[in-house]
Amino acid sequence: MSVSDENQPPExxxxxxxxxxxxxxxxxxxxxxxxxxxxxxxxxxxVFPDYHPSRVLTLVYQPFALGTIAILAYHESKIDTRRRNLIGYVLFSIGTFLLILLDMATRGGGGIGPYIGLCAIVASFGLADATVQGGMVGDLSLMCPELIQSFMAGLAAAGALTSTLRLLTKAAFKSSNEGLRKGAMLFLAISTFIELVCVFLYAYVFPKLPIVKYYRRKAASEGSKTVSADLAAAGIQNQNQSEVAEDDSKNLRLSNKELLLQNIDYAVDLFLIYVLTLSIFPGFLYENTGEHGLGDWYALVLIAMYNFWDLIGKYHHNTSSLVKFLKLESRKGITLAVVSRFLLVPAFYFTAKYGDQGWMIMLTSFLGLTNGHLTVCILTTAPRGYKGPEQNALGNLLVLFLLGGIFAGVALDWLWLIGKKNAF
Known part of the structure; x- marks a missing residue:
């Protein structure tokens, strides 16, 4: 327990x-x-060798994610956060299971029909992502920084976990008939199970934890209406409504426009972080890195290294007392670091053209590390000093810019195909 924790309420x-x-x-x-x-x-x-899956599927995913988060961020103060997050996790569960059913129905066959079905499921993932990520970041922004740090580390761990499982399933099924397909289906089955676990945890476990109830009651006393359903699920009903009604003037919150203007540098920084990252990951890594000694393992290793170091970048904040010199809290320092990352564009270009796989692995690792580190720096620093409703709103706005950066990066990723033989 830290010294600052000693004076905190027990709950x-x-x-x-x-x-x-x-x-x-x-x-x-x-x-x-x-x-x-x-x-x-x-x-x-x-299965779909002529349709650029990594690029097209990402391009399908992002407009749905961006459009959904824009609507939800605008109306966030009136939205039931509990229902929003549960809908998102249920959508993820159904969509992942449908991927398995689609593959079984087509017996792993290609063609435009199955590809359109695949794109439709990916579009549902975009809806679910905006629903959950904006809802969770907004909800956790009004709690202690450790919770949002842990959530962001979980986002990175999803990549590290999937990459590890993919390498294991590829190795396990490599010598069997349809080994690639069997590994992919096992992989999707595990993902479906994880999504169902999340539905259970968010519905029945998370709202009943004392620390969560404490922060949600605090947010309700400050005028937040988004936490009422979660408080009811924890057995706390109408606890703070009388307090809010008595002196509503204290609960007047800044508008979304005012919040955005006060934090425009953080928002633009998040946008730029993900513009760069998604202009390289995953399309460039799959299609523009050439042939090397690792063969068909090469792209998987690059994806795995990015995900692993993204996790390290996000998780190390939990041990920040050991690496205080790495923890950026200066707004100018964060912006300088974000802009400096754009030097990675020529670095990746020349490494793909002239370098060997070791240099590419190192660059990809650095891309992941800086992506994770700078994201958490912004999301844990920006909400400080605001009341619960404002923290929730700011969390949603920051995720809007984050997803906007992803969309722009995905679009820019296609520029790497210029001059490439058989690009289309």
Missing amino acids: RLQGKNQAVVVCFILGIGSLVSWNSMVTIGDYYYQ
Whole structure:
């Protein structure tokens, strides 16, 4: 226990470790379905070799995610966060299971029909991602920083977990008939199970943890209406409504426009972080890195290294006392670091053209490390000093810019195909 914790209300500390673990698992569930799609890209390239799966599926996913988060961020103060997050996790569960059914129905066959079906499921993932990620980041922004750090680490762990499982299943089924397909289906089955676990945890475990109830009651006393259903699920009903009604003037919150103007640098930084990352990952890594000694394992190793170091970048904040010099809290320092990352564009270009696989693995690792580190720096620093409703709103706005950056990066990723033979 830290010194600052000694003066905190007892309920503020009870269940903190359990909440950190639950947030980590919920973070995994927020991205494991989409990361499944990215990580079994080698299978979809075998089934749909002419349709650029890694690029097209990402381009299908992002407009739905961006459009949904834009609507939800605008209306966030009126939306039931509990229902929103549960709908998102249920959508993920159904969509991942439908991927298995689609493959079984087509017997692993290609063609435009199955590909359109695949794109439709991916579009549902975009809806679910915006629903869950914006809802969870907004909800956790009004709690202690450790919870949002754990959730973001879970997002990164989803990538690391899927990459590890993909390498294992590829090795396990390599010598069998339809080995690539069997590994992919096992992989999707595990992802479906994880999503169902997240539905259970968010519905029945998370709202009843003392530390979560403490922060949600605090947010309700500050005028938040988004936490009422979660408080009711924890057996706390109408507890703070009288307090809010008595002095509503204290609960006047900043508008979304005012919040955005005060944090425009954080929002633009998040946008730029993901513009760069998604202009390279995963399309460039699958299609522009050439042939090397690792053969058909090469792209999977690159994806795995990015995901592993993204996890390290997000998780190390939990041990920040050991690496204080790495923890950026200066707004100018964060912006400088974000802009400096764009030097990776020429670095990746020349490494793909002239370098060997060792240099590419190192660059990909650095891309993941900086992506994770800078994301958590912003999401844990920006909400400080605001009341619960404002923290929730700001969390949604920051996720809007994050997903906007992803969409722009996915679009820019196609520029790598210029001048490439047989690009289309």
